[in-house]
Amino acid sequence: MNTTTPQSEHDVAADLIAVLVAVTDGDPRVLTIQDERALPSGPFQIAHRSLQSGLRAWVERQTRLPLGYVEQLYTFADSDRAGVTAQHVISISYLGLTREQPAAGEYVASWRGWYDYFPWEDHRVGVPPQIDELKRGLAAWATNTEDRAERRNRRQRAAMLFGFDDHEWNEELILQRYELLYEAGLIAEAKRGASSALAKASAPVATGRSMILDHRRILATGIARLRAKIKYHPVVFELMPDTFTLLQLQRCVEALAGRPVHKPNFRRLIEQQELVEETGELSQETGGRPAKLFRFRGAVFAARAIAGTKLPVSGA
Amino acid sequence: MNTTTPQSEHDVAADLIAVLVAVTDGDPRVLTIQDERALPSGPFQIAHRSLQSGLRAWVERQTRLPLGYVEQLYTFADSDRAGVTAQHVISISYLGLTREQPAAGEYVASWRGWYDYFPWEDHRVGVPPQIDELKRGLAAWATNTEDRAERRNRRQRAAMLFGFDDHEWNEELILQRYELLYEAGLIAEAKRGASSALAKASAPVATGRSMILDHRRILATGIARLRAKIKYHPVVFELMPDTFTLLQLQRCVEALAGRPVHKPNFRRLIEQQELVEETGELSQETGGRPAKLFRFRGAVFAARAIAGTKLPVSGA
DNA sequence: TGTTGATATACTCCAAGTGAGCATATCTTA
């Protein structure tokens, strides 16, 4: 078997699909289309020199956004989760970071807070109330099997992922949590294959806004990657304006991680690594003592990008 | 733009390509074909339920190997690095772990030590001699530009990646090192586009065995992923026999990481995490005091796989 | 004009993690 394949039999269509993230007013947002139920996507064309440049090209054309950091996420081709029409489609997903703007593109796109799709993931002001309902749903699912070992396994997984029984909350496991909820039948997308009667039965309140096909899973993949990446790579600055206060920067990290950050430690690490420099100006919009304005040191970034940096998001 | 695309214009062929790794006698090996100059690959077929199951299917059929851990690496479609025939081909690469066996498959495949392709990456017994030659080549490349800033930038990158001037060696940056060597024209694959005279000119001694197309880059991607993964995920055991001594386990980790490991600390972490249990038997093949034989606790693995584990590979 | 509240900024402490060295035990081989 070699690499030159006949062009006839195995042809598939390749789609590019983007998780475009911005943070505005301390809230993480994602670009959506189709009544905010789909991620933007488009076909990969031969004309594109590479996958990444292909993605850059049509995102910037469609949204007129300056696309900063771009990273490949995952390539999907599972036919079970996709719709019937998507059977022969390979979806190559990307994560892109930018600053939110009106998105005056060729078609209607809009930004939406990503916690609308994952309300249980926002632990910035404590454990969100939705967790309670999910806990009940997962408990019911765990008991809904004859196998004793399987019951214990289900309870164990739920506890580890959702922080029950003194387990620690790990914000990076968002994809695993989504897949567990999916497996437990608590996610609207999981009921599509089932009868329409069942689909209408339980109204998902705590389980967030649904999306088409497996787009919510792709979104979860993107959030997970981003939550992991901000800890050792200075990608946060792609989401910040040119100048910012340290608290704004902290709020941005908290928005992405979905958990509070210890302020003194955060400042310590930021300043230790010399990633930012003072502009000399002060922000008057703090409400209290004016904060120094900082600017990202792009020069250091280029070198440091290889080695990596550190941000104090506890846990994990 | 939506997800249902016309099947006519944008069709491409999708190839699956595998980095299959095994460790035998303390040496990391990779499965190759075509005179040990290519990674095994095959077309993705509609019949396959998913990409991963598609890969599993044909690997097990071709090689008759029990494929343990499988993980998607990256999807390539760059036309510049691939050959002319591969223009419309998307390559979805995977990392797979197994135990080396005769590989009695349908076609000729053979295992080969991966340091044959990356001789500068083996730092288990100190800095390998090839580094010297690479250092000279990179220095020459750095001076080969008019731009002062670019010269300094090149020197800086080379130093950071290859550990010159008191920089620390980071074994995870194998892909970045390969790409730097490629950019510097020190890799045989980089000369294919150039004239054949030039291609024959410099015989690459320190730059390792070459591969077809961009297979060596894919191999580097796989090694990088594996070197990162063993630190926080118990995937090493996929490469071990059923029972093993702690030193054997350590040698396996060292083989993958390409650097020595502190023995007492290694044992401490392994035992702290209760990943292994004693079989009660002793190994007589140590040459010295017989070592206890251990077995991987698969039960813990299932639960721990979510949370992750730790292995002491210093640096990074 | 002073007080309150909110934020910015700085310093200190402590516990866990981790790199590194040393001592002892047990077996094989000469």
Place this chain on the structure above:
DNA sequence: TAAGATATGCTCACTTGGAGTATATCAACA
């Protein structure tokens, strides 16, 4: 029986990183 080689266990010092506390500076308001 001595030497060599490996296994196994212990100790120590240093760094990292989480967490608490204290002070500075400004706006709003009485």
